[in-house]
Amino acid sequence: MKAILAGTSKGLFTFRSDGNQRAFVVDGPTFRGEEVYGVAVDEHDPARWFAASVSEHWGPTVRRSDDAGASWTDGALAFPKKTGSAVRRVWQVVADGDVVYAGVEPAALFRSTDGGSTFSLVRGLWNHPHRPQWDPGGGGLCLHTILVDPASSERLLVAISTGGVYRSDDGGKTWQVSNTGIRAVHLPDPDVEFGQCVHKVARDAATPDRLYLQNHWGVYRSDDAGESWTPIGSSLPSDFGFPLVAHPRRADTAYVIPLVSDEYRCTPEGRCRVYRTIDGGRSWHPLANGLPQQNAQLTVLRDGFASDGQSGLCFGTRTGEVYASSDDGEHWVEVARHLPPVLSIRAVA
Numbered sequence: 001m002k003a004i005l006a007g008t009s010k011g012l013f014t015f016r017s018d019g020n021q022r023a024f025v026v027d028g029p030t031f032r033g034e035e036v037y038g039v040a041v042d043e044h045d046p047a048r049w050f051a052a053s054v055s056e057h058w059g060p061t062v063r064r065s066d067d068a069g070a071s072w073t074d075g076a077l078a079f080p081k082k083t084g085s086a087v088r089r090v091w092q093v094v095a096d097g098d099v100v101y102a103g104v105e106p107a108a109l110f111r112s113t114d115g116g117s118t119f120s121l122v123r124g125l126w127n128h129p130h131r132p133q134w135d136p137g138g139g140g141l142c143l144h145t146i147l148v149d150p151a152s153s154e155r156l157l158v159a160i161s162t163g164g165v166y167r168s169d170d171g172g173k174t175w176q177v178s179n180t181g182i183r184a185v186h187l188p189d190p191d192v193e194f195g196q197c198v199h200k201v202a203r204d205a206a207t208p209d210r211l212y213l214q215n216h217w218g219v220y221r222s223d224d225a226g227e228s229w230t231p232i233g234s235s236l237p238s239d240f241g242f243p244l245v246a247h248p249r250r251a252d253t254a255y256v257i258p259l260v261s262d263e264y265r266c267t268p269e270g271r272c273r274v275y276r277t278i279d280g281g282r283s284w285h286p287l288a289n290g291l292p293q294q295n296a297q298l299t300v301l302r303d304g305f306a307s308d309g310q311s312g313l314c315f316g317t318r319t320g321e322v323y324a325s326s327d328d329g330e331h332w333v334e335v336a337r338h339l340p341p342v343l344s345i346r347a348v349a
Contacts, residue, residue: 001312007036007344039346040093052090064116077119091144103143107160122172137161164196181229185217199302200244206251214244221281232281237268243305252280257300266297290332308347316342
């Protein structure tokens with residue numbers, strides 16, 4: 001892991017490794033005073049970074065750097081005037097060369113075909129008949145997860161709080177709701193078609209149709225690209241949580257960071273533990289070497305946990321700690337403490 005990008009409530013901090021991944025040099029904050037809800041690294045160009053931030057004066061901005069953070073340029077992202085809507089936050093940026101997607105609040109998807117310089121609204125999702133009935137979650141009505149199928153760029157999946165999972169097989173022209181099996185425990189009827197408060201979705205490394213999902217309550221797996229979902233969180237200390245990361249190279253392997261409950265959003269028993277499955281969710285095992293195990297009342301948000309695409313992992317907390325592992329979570333080191341609350345994080349291999 002050569003660098004960690006930590007988006008916080010007061011700007012973007014960058015931690016660069018000295019080579020042995022045991023010591024990092026900090027740079028920042030960049031975008032001082034802005035809330036950085038989304039950061040991204042182009043998987044084809046690790047020097048191309050994106051940051052989505054909100055200024056109290058100037059509103060939301062998506063920026064791009066082509067030189068690993070040395071300089072930044074602003075992109076243009078706004079709703080068409082006829083929609084009557086305005087972007088409040090950009091929650092997610094996914095970059096794949098010249099095609100860049102952004103998920104925003106109020107829940108909508110934008111696409112750029114010029115590397116993030118300009119974005120246009122994906123109207124197929126915006127015009128979906130369910131959209132007027134989506135309700136805001138605790139963080140707002142946000143589109144926070146975007147997955148592009150590695151086998152076909154036409155196949156897209158997004159997750160919305162609170163709307164649930166939606167899929168497109170035609171590049172965003174049409175969308176199908178994909179929440180069968182995901183329970184909406186906050187609603188009078190928990191088995192509704194849509195309205196689930198999905199927190200994060202990730203794709204299995206070896207089987208593209210296998211997906212893992214962290215719900216407001218419940219951890220799930222789909223083996224049919226989201227057509228249906230099965231609970232897989234029974235062996236966790238709690239199936240409430242926010243982030244979920246799939247291993248980028250190993251089949252059936254994913255990670256979650258459980259929290260006690262909706263009412264008490266802290267790590268169980270005051271112990272900071274990352275849980276890993278290597279059998280597709282049939283069992284989960286804690287990884288805690290190097291993490292605090294006493295009086296650690298920590299919270300990790302939905303975009304506060306990331307893989308570097310190889311064997312590196314990192315996560316940041318709402319109390320300003322950042323931890324990193326270079327061996328698939330077996331051992332962890334503290335990268336930083338006393339930062340502003342960490343909202344988003346990404347790692348560069």
